[in-house]
Amino acid sequence: QKEVEQDPGPLSVPEGAIVSLNCTYSNSAFQYFMWYRQYSRKGPELLMYTYSSGNKEDGRFTAQVDKSSKYISLFIRDSQPSDSATYLCATPRSSARQLTFGSGTQLTVLP
């Protein structure tokens, strides 16, 4: 079993839709969670960083963590074509700061 599982998609939605991206993880010791956005042929860009259970909001993006079910989500409201990218969830593996990534979900927002 992978430490972090993510539905690879691809996911295609119309402009303005609410997008839900999800990951599950297996190790209850994981404390921090990140969402990265990666445009084609570019390096990942940090979008959200969460620690505790609950919601964290930043503009159109909301990150949600449910530690009881080991489930993390990223919601995008009023999605735009510029949101078309691959979204990766990640969590630090250990004190060595190494990140374990999900496989990434490819999102396309159609104009």
Next chain:
Amino acid sequence: GAVVSQHPSRVICKSGTSVKIECRSLDFQATTMFWYRQFPKQSLMLMATSNEGSKATYEQGVEKDKFLINHASLTLSTLTVTSAHPEDSSFYICSASSAGSTDTQYFGPGTRLTVL
């Protein structure tokens, strides 16, 4: 802030040659740098972790004699792919973190390596 650059962005080389990729943290001191490899439509695969002034720690299955990593300063790490072969063609991405940012990594834009 927290900008990481990579050079070159794209390189094409002949089989058997060596290629050096530079990763620089432009506005912070990177105590730890990471090198990843990414195949098309796949996630990032960690190759090695390097701390400034120390030898790199390689992930299982990554040949340390083939992928030489140097982290000689707090703002620069290099990855040298020695005796490159077509199967080494990939997208190589570095990331950096500072002592004060715990687990946050900032990624470079990546280097596309094509070995003919």
